[in-house]
Amino acid sequence: MKKAQVTITDIARELNISASTVSRALHNHHAICEETKRAVMEVAQRWNYQPNMQALNLLKRKTNIIGIVVPEITSHFFSTAISGVQDIVTSHGYNLMISQSNESFEDEIKTLNTLFLSRIDGFLISPASGTFQFDHINKLKNSGIPLVIFDRDCEGLEADKVLVDDYDGAFQAVDYLVKTGCQRIAHIAGPANLSTSSHRLNGYLDALKKHNRDIDEELIIEVGGFSPEFGVEAATKLVNLPNPPDAIFGVNDGVAIGAMYVIKEAGFVIPDQISIIGFDDEPYSSYFMPSLTSVWQPVLEMGMLSARILLKNMTTEAKMAKEVYRHEILKPELVVRNSSKKLY
Amino acid sequence: MKKAQVTITDIARELNISASTVSRALHNHHAICEETKRAVMEVAQRWNYQPNMQALNLLKRKTNIIGIVVPEITSHFFSTAISGVQDIVTSHGYNLMISQSNESFEDEIKTLNTLFLSRIDGFLISPASGTFQFDHINKLKNSGIPLVIFDRDCEGLEADKVLVDDYDGAFQAVDYLVKTGCQRIAHIAGPANLSTSSHRLNGYLDALKKHNRDIDEELIIEVGGFSPEFGVEAATKLVNLPNPPDAIFGVNDGVAIGAMYVIKEAGFVIPDQISIIGFDDEPYSSYFMPSLTSVWQPVLEMGMLSARILLKNMTTEAKMAKEVYRHEILKPELVVRNSSKKLY
DNA sequence: CTGTTAGCGCTTTCAA
């Protein structure tokens, strides 16, 4: 056993040859005689030589690291997206560095900066709900580092984006509710400056308009987050209305689950008296009683596609000359279960 | 604006001084005259100089990266642990690199190796369920790189560990079931070669023994994973028994939720006819009807503590001379809700 | 107070 980390120079010294020869031998360079190659390989093997990535990366001016910035790792949605990204980047020889913004604008700026200083090779970003403008991301982009925005749009920012058609998903859900006979359809809306929230809200509104329904403002409740507590809060208001809704479309499964709990507690029968639809189709959603109807999104695919686009951006030397950006919109699907009425 | 990345040499050239002077000025070295410092700072600022971490790291032989290897990122348990780790390491100036083993032994070896080759500064590891021996981790440890094992024990491996007292959590749960009058308590056990599974199983067995209950082998069903489907599978067998159980202790909330679904479908009343207790206390668990009684674990704390121990290991130069390892066992707590009977 | 030199580990001309 030699010292902790064997270097190319150690091998060179041992064999009384130059470091460059060792380097070439290790890379199976054609202009190295077999004998030397064998000798080098043998020592390398015996001493368990491992190339020093740091040195290589410094030389190549890259890090082999992709950074992903999400609002929250603990959300099933984002951890799934990360998983998709992971699959792709690792199979391309990259490592994945993660960080979360905790839905905070300041944290997002900070973490973006940290990763930037680490000189990672590319960024995958889904902005925080507290983020209301994108100068920081634009600055990043202008620095020349490849990046792609996913899930949550940065409106006004020109960049590669992989999004889900939230509008369509919401439209499908609400259209379905109307078709199954619901008259007063409420919406628990997410934080307003999130593209996903506003698109879902718009889908809700347009579906109602399509069926010539009046919009009742008191049936739209905006909440500050995506966990069940927010659904509880909103649904409590809704069921206490003089004229409560007969359907609720939640901005995500989290709030829908909270709402469902309140509604059952209040003694309403789901879906007979009140239908419920969520968004995300999380793993546990189908195990509630009644099982939750939800809009499924191709989250894993979103992560994978984002990663692929990023990787392509990193190789293509058209990095700078970028004029046209990719704008992928993935299609969600309504998964009908028992928290909504059947269509006959 | 200068070239893409300004270096210390660029600044030196501009000012007709040496690179080392620039370096010193930037670090506010005492032996540099104020005037020079100001000049350097000014140019650095104007050109937006950013130190090249890669060069620094090569020099210092460190990467500033902590790697965490988990079975699955998408599990709420592990994403929460990661979140705890993240908090600590970033506040100490480290970046976090993640990778998952997908519960596979081979993947674990592969990913450990990749991270090792990236020369990360430390490892946080929770082994896969497919991992039955720890030579690979031992090899890692012997290479001198600091590591800590968390949540899932590597029995026989000497290392710093941060675990949860799974035995105690299970014991509490089953003891509670007995005390609330349950006679036939079943257990849906997790993959056998996971310390968490076996400790929970032992807790279950010992709690029964304490109350002089016979162990009925047909009431113990081992499943291959932690998602609801496994709970469905196991619970289906249980309810179809000639003499079905009147309580089920699930190895985690996932299987408990699956079990709960089956039991309700089968027409049993929870908890009157069958009590259910899970493990993990996941966010949605309290929103089921009935709300799920579960054993809460300090997951975030586990992540944070693991990270702190790792960081300490990295600074302490007693790295090599390590003879005694830290062995932290965190205490879980039973959270009683409505899927189990009340104690009077 | 500042410059020169060497070196972190590796690759890559250029020369031989």
Next chain:
DNA sequence: TTGAAAGCGCTAACAG
């Protein structure tokens, strides 16, 4: 077929 030298960006010992 191989070696010497330069360089990636930075720091630090040594020398003025």
